[in-house]
Amino acid sequence: MDGAELTGKKVLITGASGFTGRHAVEFFQSAGAVVVAVVRREYVYAFPEGTHVHVCDLNDKTQVRQLIDEVRPDYVLHLAGKNSVPDSWSDPLLVLETNVMAVLYLLDALRSCPAARTVIVGSRLKYTPEPGKIPQPPHPYSLSKALEEMVTLSWMSLFGQQIMVAEPGNLIGAGPSTGICSLLARHIVACEQKGKTEAFRLSGRENTRDFLDVRDAVRAYATLLVHGTTGTVYPVVSGTERSLGEIADTLLSMTSANVPVRWDGATSGPDGAGEEEQLSLLRKLGWQPLIPFAQSLQDILNDVRIQQGRGTD
Amino acid sequence: MDGAELTGKKVLITGASGFTGRHAVEFFQSAGAVVVAVVRREYVYAFPEGTHVHVCDLNDKTQVRQLIDEVRPDYVLHLAGKNSVPDSWSDPLLVLETNVMAVLYLLDALRSCPAARTVIVGSRLKYTPEPGKIPQPPHPYSLSKALEEMVTLSWMSLFGQQIMVAEPGNLIGAGPSTGICSLLARHIVACEQKGKTEAFRLSGRENTRDFLDVRDAVRAYATLLVHGTTGTVYPVVSGTERSLGEIADTLLSMTSANVPVRWDGATSGPDGAGEEEQLSLLRKLGWQPLIPFAQSLQDILNDVRIQQGRGTD
Incomplete structure (x- = not known):
């Protein structure tokens, strides 16, 4: 596509x-x-x-x-x-x-x-x-x-x-998302710009989710519009489960501010990236995720920094 | 009840x-x-x-x-x-x-x-x-x-x-029904009162349906309101399949008019009175159909005669 x-x-x-x-x-x-x-x-x-x-x-x-x-x-x-x-x-x-x-x-x-x-x-x-x-x-x-x-x-x-x-599944990216990545990015920028010290609460470090960059999802939708088979349900996921610990570590490594985070330890099962067979439906149409996970997180953080700097977020 | x-x-x-x-x-x-x-x-x-x-x-x-x-x-x-x-x-x-x-x-x-x-x-x-x-x-x-x-x-x-x-299932009775029994009753009364001669079309004589008098159905609804188990789906049927031939014969035996009927021979399976187990759900609450089938048909016919005589049907 x-x-x-x-x-x-x-x-x-x-x-x-x-x-x-x-x-x-x-x-x-x-x-x-x-x-x-x-x-x-x-x-x-x-x-x-x-x-x-x-x-x-x-x-x-x-x-x-x-x-x-x-x-x-x-x-x-x-x-x-x-x-x-x-x-x-x-x-x-x-x-x-x-x-x-x-x-x-x-x-x-x-x-x-x-x-x-x-x-x-x-x-x-x-x-x-x-x-x-x-x-x-x-x-x-x-x-x-x-x-x-x-x-x-x-x-x-x-x-x-x-x-x-x-x-x-869980789409991540710049803009008005209320997903975990955007919320943590906003907390980080609030710490950077306003010295916010209240702890950000997260559930268990080991809990995993499937995250996909919203731009990859949009390309998937475009692929389906042009090449999709009518009457088919297509999962739009990365196929990779990532832990909340990895997300927090990656985002926190992108700032020099002191960002308090509190893990409440509640565990939950994976939200399921779907069956292999289902996952391959979009791959067969030539689509695959292109944006590396760390890049998605960096883009979210940069976007929040710009928006917050402007006072528009 | x-x-x-x-x-x-x-x-x-x-x-x-x-x-x-x-x-x-x-x-x-x-x-x-x-x-x-x-x-x-x-x-x-x-x-x-x-x-x-x-x-x-x-x-x-x-x-x-x-x-x-x-x-x-x-x-x-x-x-x-x-x-x-x-x-x-x-x-x-x-x-x-x-x-x-x-x-x-x-x-x-x-x-x-x-x-x-x-x-x-x-x-x-x-x-x-x-x-x-x-x-x-x-x-x-x-x-x-x-x-x-x-x-x-x-x-x-x-x-x-x-x-x-x-x-x-198929509820029958006096009033504004568009079911087969009411339609045939109206045709009969039109023949009686206006000498209508166009044939009434019916599908195969052997085709069967489950018919229930609407007054029995209302008693079933009342039974459910008072005694029904929440979250349960109750079939409201007589449990008896009757052929279109039987219906036509019974209704036509109630008039002395010449009523032309045409069978187009199309057959269809029974519409299913439901599983025995399901049927018994309402019986267990003490409900059962009370109005004999011929009585239902007679009441429909009498009602149409009154309505048509008044010119209100």
């Missing part, structure tokens, strides 16, 4: 001002695509020059239909959604409406563009029901992502649409 | 002006319950005296919350929904919104009434996904009922609510 296939193609990106969305807009712009960035509110973010910004409430089916009729995209990357587990407890209805109905409105509107190819970004936290048992999702967010995937694949079956599902 | 447990209890019934809803209102009124009949529009139906009629758009979560806060029901029977397979093709979004989001709004509002016991009426036409396979529901309606059940049981698990799911 060198991006040449994207030149001149109209790519519609929802959730364009979010963490992944900003990287996606940049990637597709660089690849020469005509990028339509869909945002909920006008003011939120200064996109690169040439980006076509559309304001649309994806929970309003009339607005969604108008958007699709007007844009008539070649490719659609659906990143919009509510992604906070705690927020899904405080307002479960909003999470269900946003993660289930919005995708339904989008896919239904896309029935008028049968040539469009769509990637819906799901989550590896989705709940998987056990046959014959009462569903017991651990939180409303996991339910919402299960329903989103079921609606997505059903719409594909019912109406013959070209839809792929991407299931990213 | 003699209804004594219902005396003075506040029973909220959604979809109260529909086919089953009218029978439900009548049953719970007779049992001495305080019946709150929820309808979408003001004028639709003249309920028995004493019924408290509330107009509420169940797709509007604010209205639903106000309804529940105001009524604070002991029991909730959720009958509202879109139940036409053909309509689910012509407006799939409406079917999903009505059958999935409305139940979600209702259950979420009921979190403020933890003592309330709720029966959600699902469908035996719901799609059951096969593990590891792409969902392929036969129509948007079957998808909507699958999602409705998953949302219902998940809400029960997540928020500890008291919810039972009822899955009726």
